[in-house]
Amino acid sequence: MYVTLHGLVLREVKYKESSKILTILTEETGKITAEAKGAMRKGSRCAASAQALVWSEMTFFENRGRYTLTEGSVLEDFAALRSDLADYALGCYFAELLEALSDEDSPSAALLHLGLNALFALSRRLYPSRHIKAVFELRCMCLAGFAPALDRCARCGKHAPEEPRFSVSGGEIHCAGCQPSTPGKSLPLCQGSLAAMRHVTGAGPKKVFSFTLEEDAAARFAQVCEEYALTQLDRGFKTLDYWKSVS
Numbered sequence: 001m002y003v004t005l006h007g008l009v010l011r012e013v014k015y016k017e018s019s020k021i022l023t024i025l026t027e028e029t030g031k032i033t034a035e036a037k038g039a040m041r042k043g044s045r046c047a048a049s050a051q052a053l054v055w056s057e058m059t060f061f062e063n064r065g066r067y068t069l070t071e072g073s074v075l076e077d078f079a080a081l082r083s084d085l086a087d088y089a090l091g092c093y094f095a096e097l098l099e100a101l102s103d104e105d106s107p108s109a110a111l112l113h114l115g116l117n118a119l120f121a122l123s124r125r126l127y128p129s130r131h132i133k134a135v136f137e138l139r140c141m142c143l144a145g146f147a148p149a150l151d152r153c154a155r156c157g158k159h160a161p162e163e164p165r166f167s168v169s170g171g172e173i174h175c176a177g178c179q180p181s182t183p184g185k186s187l188p189l190c191q192g193s194l195a196a197m198r199h200v201t202g203a204g205p206k207k208v209f210s211f212t213l214e215e216d217a218a219a220r221f222a223q224v225c226e227e228y229a230l231t232q233l234d235r236g237f238k239t240l241d242y243w244k245s246v247s
Ligand SMILES: [Zn+2]
Pocket: 153, 154, 155, 156, 157, 158, 161, 162, 174, 175, 177, 178
């Protein structure tokens, strides 16, 4: 039967002569894998949609959980990303993180919309790319069930910890003089970077990117968000390494 879904292509892999295998995050059914038959042929009705980092309305032929993309209508292609190597690489990292945090048969509209908003902000240069990346990483972790405990020092309970630090393995804040409850690496914060983390974990979806930080605080915020994601997920990302090598 034919089904119409709204999806963001996270990954494309060339398949056979002129086809692609796509990993797609859909609004309706979560992550799916689909074959885009003949997507690389001239005149294909799904060519424009069958590309990484393109958001489309897609029609599939579905048979026992196997999807074949038959037609696509592009809703947003984030075209500017394709003309900047570093921005495109960062967009691919966002996609790889979304792929790692999403499941099949389990839609997460919030995660998908965060991804679309991050790609939109990156393609329109609404904020520095480091800012978009850090907000995206931390908010992704919250949506995937790894929300950090930022309310008070995990040891002494102070709402405003002295010389605040963030334990990336415990996902909690603590004063420099208080031991975190989980052993492992902890990174220095400051009032600005801690306020930023609290904002990202608590703000509504439309406001999550909307704040500015001084240079030093922005650097601490960026480091903490990246290390928190990598530590909690216990893995690296090839696309992240690539972005670092080109940015
Ligand atoms: Zn304390």
